[in-house]
Amino acid sequence: MEELRNCSSCFKVYFFKGVIDMCSECHAEEEASFKQVFSFLNENPQAGIDQIVEATGVKEDLLFRWAKTRRFQASHFPGIGYPCEKCSTKINQGKLCSSCIEDINRELAIFEAGRKTVSPAPERKTTYFSTRSNRKR
Ligand SMILES: [Zn+2]
Ligand SMILES: [Zn+2]
Numbered sequence: 001m002e003e004l005r006n007c008s009s010c011f012k013v014y015f016f017k018g019v020i021d022m023c024s025e026c027h028a029e030e031e032a033s034f035k036q037v038f039s040f041l042n043e044n045p046q047a048g049i050d051q052i053v054e055a056t057g058v059k060e061d062l063l064f065r066w067a068k069t070r071r072f073q074a075s076h077f078p079g080i081g082y083p084c085e086k087c088s089t090k091i092n093q094g095k096l097c098s099s100c101i102e103d104i105n106r107e108l109a110i111f112e113a114g115r116k117t118v119s120p121a122p123e124r125k126t127t128y129f130s131t132r133s134n135r136k137r
Helices: 024-043 049-056 060-068 098-118 121-136
Strands: 003-006 013-016
Touching: 024 049, 024 060, 049 060
Parallel strands: none
Antiparallel strands: 003 013
């Protein structure tokens, strides 16, 4: 199943085979960059994005993409992160930083609490009757 597509990196037309969204040249180039970054990281596991860019010349965007697709194990390379989708804090897992996740959970809790206080009006009556009937026994 081959289809013609534009390379996501150089926009040249190439045959898409269902996995790699790049032409073979760009993909080979990216793989070479990845190997370069990876060997640098093995020697400097604490290195951050800035240091990697400086040492290897690989673009930050590419590093973010690899970090997001988990080509780098966050547990091995704590210096590698990509921006949180909400506040741009550097993170190395998921899409949001822990404080944004907390914010969302808080908002969600408020929302849930709001729903609970609004809806149970008819329910309250039934509980009232059932407690009364329980008491009678
Ligand atoms: Zn290309
Ligand atoms: Zn955030």
